[in-house]
Amino acid sequence: MNIGPYSLPNRFFVAPMAGVTDRPFRQLCRRLGAGYAVSEMLTSRPDLWHTPQSARRANHDGEAGPIAVQIAGTDAAMMAQAARYNIDCGAQIIDINMGCPVKKVCNKWAGSALMQNEPLALSIVQSVVAVCAPRGVPVTLKMRTGWSQAHKNAVVLARAFERAGVQMITVHGRTREQGYSGLAEYDTIAAVKAAVNVPVVANGDIDSPEQARHVLAVTGADAVMVGRAAQGRPWLFREMAHFMATGSHLAPPLVAEVKQLLLEHLHDHYALYGDFLGVRTARKHIGWYVKDLPGGDAFRSRMNLLEDCGLQAGAVADFFDGLNARMDRMPVGASLGLVNKNEKHMETTR
Numbered sequence: 001m002n003i004g005p006y007s008l009p010n011r012f013f014v015a016p017m018a019g020v021t022d023r024p025f026r027q028l029c030r031r032l033g034a035g036y037a038v039s040e041m042l043t044s045r046p047d048l049w050h051t052p053q054s055a056r057r058a059n060h061d062g063e064a065g066p067i068a069v070q071i072a073g074t075d076a077a078m079m080a081q082a083a084r085y086n087i088d089c090g091a092q093i094i095d096i097n098m099g100c101p102v103k104k105v106c107n108k109w110a111g112s113a114l115m116q117n118e119p120l121a122l123s124i125v126q127s128v129v130a131v132c133a134p135r136g137v138p139v140t141l142k143m144r145t146g147w148s149q150a151h152k153n154a155v156v157l158a159r160a161f162e163r164a165g166v167q168m169i170t171v172h173g174r175t176r177e178q179g180y181s182g183l184a185e186y187d188t189i190a191a192v193k194a195a196v197n198v199p200v201v202a203n204g205d206i207d208s209p210e211q212a213r214h215v216l217a218v219t220g221a222d223a224v225m226v227g228r229a230a231q232g233r234p235w236l237f238r239e240m241a242h243f244m245a246t247g248s249h250l251a252p253p254l255v256a257e258v259k260q261l262l263l264e265h266l267h268d269h270y271a272l273y274g275d276f277l278g279v280r281t282a283r284k285h286i287g288w289y290v291k292d293l294p295g296g297d298a299f300r301s302r303m304n305l306l307e308d309c310g311l312q313a314g315a316v317a318d319f320f321d322g323l324n325a326r327m328d329r330m331p332v333g334a335s336l337g338l339v340n341k342n343e344k345h346m347e348t349t350r
Helices: 023-031 050-055 076-087 112-116 118-135 155-165 186-194 209-219 236-246 253-288 296-304 309-324 332-349
Strands: 010-015 037-044 066-074 092-098 139-144 166-174 200-203 221-227
Touching: 010 023, 010 236, 010 253, 023 050, 037 050, 037 076, 066 076, 066 209, 066 253, 076 092, 076 118, 076 221, 092 112, 092 118, 112 118, 112 139, 118 139, 118 155, 155 186, 155 236, 166 186, 186 209, 200 209, 209 236, 221 236, 253 296, 253 309, 296 309
Parallel strands: 010 037, 010 221, 037 066, 066 092, 092 139, 139 166, 166 200, 200 221
Antiparallel strands: none
């Protein structure tokens, strides 16, 4: 599929997640089979663009294209200005955040709260497209099914956004009211796909190759976007691509490969964040990798006390070396559990 002039290698995408999808994580997922990745959301407030956090998020050094940056805000003029700023920083695609359910975002009427104010939401899209179109930069958008069960307006908004020039729409199959609770529903995503001609991406509870195939089938979507399921399991994208191409499962990665991937991820992470922040912000990633492994909980407790990058990376290497002495491949139990859960999920979403 294409986004504007950009041809993507497959239809398995990394969702933007604040505090997670930084440049090292995006690069790793792309390397392991993701066809597309969107940055963490950047604020539209100019007074915050030069904080260390925003500077890191706008840093795309060495990142393979197309570079997609998500922006968030409530003022049309400021959002347009943010689009211009990020294009100057290297963004090749601008994504508008209308899907974040977090209270501190919605309380400022940003993220999914914008779905309550359709005129403002459309005004923001029009202003951003007006800046991006002359520069050949596609505008995409991520939203939810609506603000609440009683107010699902994704189809109405999708039609308006397409007319305004949005070139791809991602829909998370929950309302803002749901947050991340309950099960995602895909009927609304299918309705959005039927209502517009631009590519539509399905998001929500896609955590296995089987579920990816199921969601693509029931929604007719052009692609799927994976968020939380890729945390600690970035090879999920190549598993999905292999399953869709062959109908068979790719063998789980070798323990030695996971060790190497994680250590490379850590060193890239440290280089971006520096020693003090790097060792602390890496803890969640390491925790996700080891949570289902033998001895993972005990190791995570010890590892969280380390405050030196070298010691942290060394501890990770020692943990996986010990694991490698007992087993060759990563355990498949967690993956099989996902398959069983998704079989039940499919029954509720057909």
